[in-house]
Amino acid sequence: xxxxxxxxxxxxxxxxxxxxxxxxxxxxxxxxxxxxxxxxxxxxxxxxxxxxxxxxxxxxxxxxxxxxxxxxxxxxxxxxxxxxxxxxxxxxxxxxxxxxxxxxxxxxxxxxxxxxxxxxxxxxxxxxxxxxxxxxxxxxxxxxxxxxxxxxxxxxxxxxxxxxxxxxxxxxxxxxxxxxxxxxxxxxxxxxxxxxxxxxxxxxxxxxxxxxxxxxxxxxxxxxxxxxxxxxxxxxxxxxxxxxxxxxxxxxxxxxxxxxxxxxxxxxxxxxxxxxxxxxxxxxxxxxxxxxxxxxxxxxxxxxxxxxxxxxxxxxxxxxxxxxxxxxxxxxxxxxxxxxxxxxxxxxxxxxxxxxxxxxxxxxxxxxxxxxxxxxxxxxxxxxxxxxxxxxxxxxxxxxxxxxxxxxxxxxxxxxxxxxxxxxxxxxxxxxxxxxxxxxxxxxxxxxxxxxxxxxxxxxxxxxxxxxxxxxxxxxxxxxxxxxxxxxxxxxxxxxxxxxxxxx
Numbered sequence: 228x229x230x231x232x233x234x235x236x237x238x239x240x241x242x243x244x245x246x247x248x249x250x251x252x253x254x255x256x257x258x259x260x261x262x263x264x265x266x267x268x269x270x271x272x273x274x275x276x277x278x279x280x281x282x283x284x285x286x287x288x289x290x291x292x293x294x295x296x297x298x299x300x301x302x303x304x305x306x307x308x309x310x311x312x313x314x315x316x317x318x319x320x321x322x323x324x325x326x327x328x329x330x331x332x333x334x335x336x337x338x339x340x341x342x343x344x345x346x347x348x349x350x351x352x353x354x355x356x357x358x359x360x361x362x363x364x365x366x367x368x369x370x371x372x373x374x375x376x377x378x379x380x381x382x383x384x385x386x387x388x389x390x391x392x393x394x395x396x397x398x399x400x401x402x403x404x405x406x407x408x409x410x411x412x413x414x415x416x417x418x419x420x421x422x423x424x425x426x427x428x429x430x431x432x433x434x435x436x437x438x439x440x441x442x443x444x445x446x447x448x449x450x451x452x453x454x455x456x457x458x459x460x461x462x463x464x465x466x467x468x469x470x471x472x473x474x475x476x477x478x479x480x481x482x483x484x485x486x487x488x489x490x491x492x493x494x495x496x497x498x499x500x501x502x503x504x505x506x507x508x509x510x511x512x513x514x515x516x517x518x519x520x521x522x523x524x525x526x527x528x529x530x531x532x533x534x535x536x537x538x539x540x541x542x543x544x545x546x547x548x549x550x551x552x553x554x555x556x557x558x559x560x561x562x563x564x565x566x567x568x569x570x571x572x573x574x575x576x577x578x579x580x581x582x583x584x585x586x587x588x589x590x591x592x593x594x595x596x597x598x599x600x601x602x603x604x605x606x607x608x609x610x611x612x613x614x615x616x617x618x619x620x621x622x623x624x625x626x627x628x629x630x631x632x633x634x635x636x637x638x639x640x641x642x643x644x645x646x647x648x649x650x651x652x653x654x655x656x657x658x659x660x661x662x663x664x665x666x667x668x669x670x671x672x673x674x675x676x677x678x679x680x681x682x683x684x685x686x687x688x689x690x691x692x693x694x695x696x697x698x699x700x701x702x703x704x705x706x707x708x709x710x711x712x713x714x715x716x717x718x719x720x721x722x723x724x725x726x727x728x729x730x731x
Contacts (some may be wrong), residue, residue, distance in 0.1 A: 253680075263311045264357045264365060269322070271407040272304055275364055275500060275522055276400035276472060276548075277385040280305045280450055281329075283344060284388070288324035290653060292344040294391045296380055299451075304408060315372060316359040320347070329378075331393050334371040340393040360403050367404065369393050378403045383548070386501055386525070399577070400522045400546060423516040434460055441465055441481065448639035456481060456506055464491050469498030469520070475506035483533075484510035490724040492517040493533065493551070496544075503528050514539045514569075515557065521545040521575065529553045534560070536569035537588070545575030545600060551582045558589035562620035566594040567612065572633060576600030584608045590620035592656065596629030596664065599642055606650040611619045613657025613681075622657025624680065628666025630695040639695045643668035643703060659686035663702060663721065665693045673708040677715065685731070709731075 258275070272281040273324065274296055282297040286304035299305065306322030307329070311358035321344055330345035334352035347353065351370035354379065358366045368374040380401045396402065418493035432444040435457035442465055444454045450470030456479035464486050467473070473494070483493040491512030494503070497511070498520045507529040508515040515530030518587055519542045529552070530537030537554030540547055554567035567585020570578055571594050580602065585592035592609025595602060613622015627646050632639035645668045652675065653660030660677035670687075677684030690701045705722035712730035724731060 233629040238417055251450050253641060260595055264359055265309050265311075265317065265406050267311055268307055269306050269308050269409050271299065271409055272307055273299070273405045273407060274380050275381060275403035275405060276383060276502075276524060277389060278500065278502070279385070279387065279389070281307065281391060281404070283321055283323050287322055288321070288344075290329060290343075290478040291325075292323075292327075294329065294342040294344065295387075296384070296389045296391060297387050309406070309620045309682075310456045312354065315374050316354050317354065317357055318347075318353055328330070329355070330365070331369055331371050335375070335393075336372045338376070338380075338394050340368055340376075342391040342393065360398060363590070364403050364405050366396070366398055366402050368396060378404070378498045383524075383550075385504075386554070399579075400524070400548070403522070431455055433457055436460055444451070450500070450567075456517045462493075464493060464495065466497060470500040470503045472504075473506060474502075474504050478507075479505060480507040480509060482510050483508070483512070483515075486510075486512040489513050491531075492536075496520045496523050499523065502526070507531065508537075509533065511535075515554075517541075518544045518547055521547060524548045524550070525552055526550040527552070529555075531556050533557045533565070535564050536566040536590075536594070537585075539569040539571075539705070540574045540578055541569070542574040543573060543575045543599075544578070546577040547579070548579045549578075549583050552580075553584045553586075554588065555584075555586045556588065557619045558615040558620075560618070562589040562615075562618040565615070565620070566591045567609065568593045570594070570602050571596040571598050571629070572597045573631075574600060579603045579605075580607050581605040582607065584610070585609045585612060585624075587615050588612045588620075589615040589618045591624045591626045592622045592653070593627075594623075594629075595627050595630040595646065595666070596645070597633050597642070598644060599631075600628075600631045601644040601646045601668070603646075604648045604651055607648070607654045608654075609656065609660070610652070610654045611656065619657070620649055622681070623662040623664070623686075624653030624656040624660040624677070625651065626662045627663045627670055628664040628668075632695040639693075640664060641693075641696070641700065644670075646670045648675055651672045652676045652678070653680060653684070657682075659683040662686045663688065665691060665700070665702070667700060667702050670705045670706065672705065672710055675707070675710040677710075677712050677717075679714040681715075683718050684715035685710075685717045685722065687719050687722040 246416040279296040283304040284293040303322035308320040327344040331352040332341045354370035356368040367378040377396040381390040448471040456475040459480040482484045489572040493511035496518045502524045504526040511533040515533040557565040559565040592612045609624030637656035709726035
């Protein structure tokens, strides 16, 4: 993620992410906390996004030594002693020196302030509030910022030497850490010292034509393992275990043409904490990538020619990130299901899309039908959806709502969700570019462009009578800010315009 995008995400966090149920995970705990989340003792501290450990660069036990992330190695430079000061405020002493503490440079209260080692001085720059995100996963708010900022892996880096800094608190995986207890001499659970590709987590297994199959690699993999796809390989449907990563080289492509029926999802993620990058997924008989887990990251992943949605998040999948992904030419026989990105059917909170493109899919670009959590989309495109290889579907670019009539034992109802779209573009879709589809929340569209969509560029009526409800509903007022409509008509009776809008 670029520096600009990182700043942008932090800026929008208060408008979107904290407006969802994620806020409950990142709220500051009150002084009434009865016990410490993390006991005094030695720990390795692993970032949830990168699965790498907070590390002192070069193991330098001096004032000003830089703090980075690095793969687990069991060194003293990755060991930290937690000392509780009360109310879940802690200090972190480095294993490289008995008097050197994790420290915010100059105690600065600004985004990007560096994290370093400095001799203990009792200042708030060396004090961190522990906030629970999920089981054994925590964020570290900086006391020098008044707990408005947090320890953060800069730019969502997943690389060795990724820098640790301070950034506005958003509670996402780049600010989430797992504390792994250790003595002052043992190695972290996911550290790697051997060369075997399957005996220890944290290693690499290569999959290529004529070599190890993807299915066999999955059987051998443990949390921290990276499966490297070399060139084009064929595979049956697989379920990716928690924390197992997939990375591609040499135009990596996984061809799932051997799959059949609704069980033919290419890659399924029912668990948490995996990263997939630089891979193309093709020819699955259902979804290319299916996700019910959380805190998974997909970067430069393409899905194409699958027989259902390229990417689908549902049934509670939360806090997943999609960066620079491309979903195109996915089509089901009836044209009703194969979206580019389906963030629907009880998907959870905090799912985030940036620089992603959905084109030429038989149904919609993005579909948020019956979602249970708001999404954020930044600089995404939805173009020419609704027709693919002779198959027609709904054809909306960004479909942002839908009546939930799929919850067993619960009457059909609307879930008001405050989605945010920034810098998004919808062109040439068969239906509308930006479509309410009965979304009753307050959706923000800022710096967006709709051009030449066949029904409406922006379709945001004030009210409607959803067939699944059978009665009239007045919807929340959408906000269209600094946005443009070209070569098409609009229905924005249920929206307000502000800033520099044109074409409405």
